[in-house]
Amino acid sequence: MNTDIKQAMHVEATKSFSTAEANENERRWNDDKIDRKNQDATNNYDKTRMKLNFEIGTDGKIHPLGYHEKPLEVRLQERLSELGWKPFKPDSKIQPNCCARFIFGGNHDRTIEMAFGDQSVNLEKDADNSHLHRCEEIEHWAKDLYGWCAKRYGQKNIVGFQVHLDESSPHIHALIVPVGQRTKSGRECVMWSAKFGKNRFEYGQILKDMHTSLYEEVGSKYGLERGDSIDGRNVQHLHKRDYIRKLTKDAKQAEKAVKGLQTMIQKLETQIYSYQTQLEEIDKSLASGQIALREYESQKSEIQKQISEYQTKLEDKSDKLHEKEQELELLTKDAANARSVIQPFRNHKVDFTPPRITAKVPVFGTDKWVERQNQHIAKQFTEIVRKIESLYRNDAARQIESAQRNVLADYGELFQLRRDVKMLAENYDNLKSIFETMLDQMANHSIRSKIFAIADALIGGTPVTVSSSGGGSSSDLRWDGRRPDEEEEAYRRRCLMFVIVTVCKQQTKSYRRK
Structure with missing residues (x-):
């Protein structure tokens, strides 16, 4: 049984919320859409459990999922309009955060238990779980989480609160608008910094407090422990090339460990067989009268003790070998998946100073001044574009080279397979000839x-x-x-x-x- 029963909370700032995301949260899908979604190996939407999904409305009560007449993205836009929120120009690359997307969850076994109790749940794809009914504990948990969100952000700022029971683990999606007050006017407005801090340091501190508060007010009531902090842990986000290199290194180490364990197991099996042979020999010696019964029992007891010890070691090594083989299989599969997808371009951080007008407008000769400023800005802009172009050209060349290496490796494997096929065909012909000769002789x-x-x-x-x-x-x-x-x-x-x-x-x- 898994004893690591922890709560889970993920928060993500977002600058917009699309119709597709809203339809997924509210499951505004038909059967064809669900089937297309399930074609992705990472998805598992159970049609027979979708009727168990629910959401908590603005009244704090439980309703069927998608009960609201207005779609989720429309309700979000209405709330933003009430707060006077106006995004920057549509062509601007920088947009303010207008809402926060929350995902609440926890330990898989515990959330399944809260949702379905002791009922049997089949989590395989296309499984039939139409016999299931929703338990009250998952509803109480959702209501308590809704209350926790309402207390921190205001009930009218919770635009959506959907509970999904049709995937692998029960979880909750909450769409919340962060609202603060302007210093001078005191008017309410959309303000990310008011709820999540002005910088990363404040954001990290607020997240810690949120996890602690969530555990004390909600998680502890349902046997969910506080989630671990990432402080002090070796958490890294690797680029694809470094990730593949790490997977390859881990796979080689796992393969080496597998070979070492196999060698140990062979030695242990040989030793056990040797002791079993000794047992047979002393049995023969006793039967022939070469040794006395007391000496026989002493030797037999000692040998059986040795066999028991080696058998225990053998079982331990066999278990470790099984674990390492599974680890190696997963690492090999992950490395193959990582190599199979070639990312066109990686995200480059381009450091540059945006073109700016620094001189003041003269009283006379304005036209010439404007022309000079335009020429200066055009020159700076051209340098920036050339720099970005160079980065992407070099990246494209590296990607092409990598693809060529993969193709050459594939050709090498193909050539080896052709040689193996030729050798097997020759062996087959030889064996067939021998077999036919044997049949003739046996006749x-x-x-x-x-x-x-x-x-x-x-x-x-x-x-x-x-x-x-x-x-x-x-x-x-x-x-x-x-x-x-x-x-x-x-x-x-x-x-x-x-x-x-x-x-x-x-x-x-x-x-x-x-």
């Missing part, structure tokens, strides 16, 4: 009788002499006997195959001499 009654007679002799451990039909010479048939770990049926098959091949070779030589 001869005298040769067949000879084969079975020699095979029976080998199985019984009797020395065998194979006489050639071309003269009086004879040759001894070499045979190493049964292997220690070989089963009876496997040993019999090996004897028969060995005799068939040997006799067939003798017959082939005889035919050639004739």
Whole structure:
């Protein structure tokens, strides 16, 4: 059972909210749209559980999901208009944050328990969960979270509060407008800094306080612990190339660990087999009277103790090997997925000073002054564009080179596969020829009788002499006997195959001499 039962809260600032995002939150989809969404391997929208989704309205009560006549993005725009919010010009690259998107969740097993109790839930794709009903605990949890949001941001500023029970883990989407007061007029307006701080330091402190407050007021009531802070943890956001390099390094280490564990397991199995052989030997010694019963029991106890210890070590190493093999499989899969997608261009941070007018407008000669300023701005702008162009051109060249290397590697693998196919085809032809020769030889009654007679002799451990039909010479048939770990049926098959091949070779030589 997972003991890491923690709450989860994700906050994201947004400058706009599209119709597609609103439709997803309110599940304003038809069956075709859901099927298209589920074609993505990362999505799992369960149609049979969608009826269990709900939302909390502006009255603080539970309603079916999408009950409101006005779509979510329309309600957001109306609230922004009430607050007098005006974005910058449409062509401006910088826009203010107008709302915050929250996602509330927690430990998978705990949230599933709150939503469905002890009912059996099948989380596989296209599963039938129509038998499920929604439990009251998930509704209480959602109401408490709604109250927590209303207390911090104001109930009328919660534009949407949707609870999804049709995905892998139950979670909540909340769309909230941050509102503050202007210093001079005291009028309410959209103000991100009033609720989330003026800089990253203040934002980090506010988030810590939010997690603590969320745990004390809501999470603790439902057995959800406070989420871990990222302070002091080695949390990094890697570029794709560094990510692939890290995955490759981790995969090599995991592969090395797998090989080491396999070697250890082989040694342990060999040692256990050795001790089991010793047990058989002392059993024979006791039966023949070579050792006394007391000595036999002492030796047997010591050997069994050693076997038990090695068996424990073997089980431990086997478990670790299984874990490492799974880890290696995941790392290999992640690395392959990362390599399969070539990102056209990475985001470059281009440092430049925007063109600005620094001189004052003269009283006379305004036209010439404007012309000079335009020329100066055009020159600065051209330099910036050339710098960006150079960065993207170099990046494109690197991407093309990387793609070429991948193609060459694919051709190398293809060439190796072709050689392997050719070798397998040749081996198949040889084996087919041998098999047909064996069938021809076995069709001869005298040769067949000879084969079975020699095979029976080998199985019984009797020395065998194979006489050639071309003269009086004879040759001894070499045979190493049964292997220690070989089963009876496997040993019999090996004897028969060995005799068939040997006799067939003798017959082939005889035919050639004739």
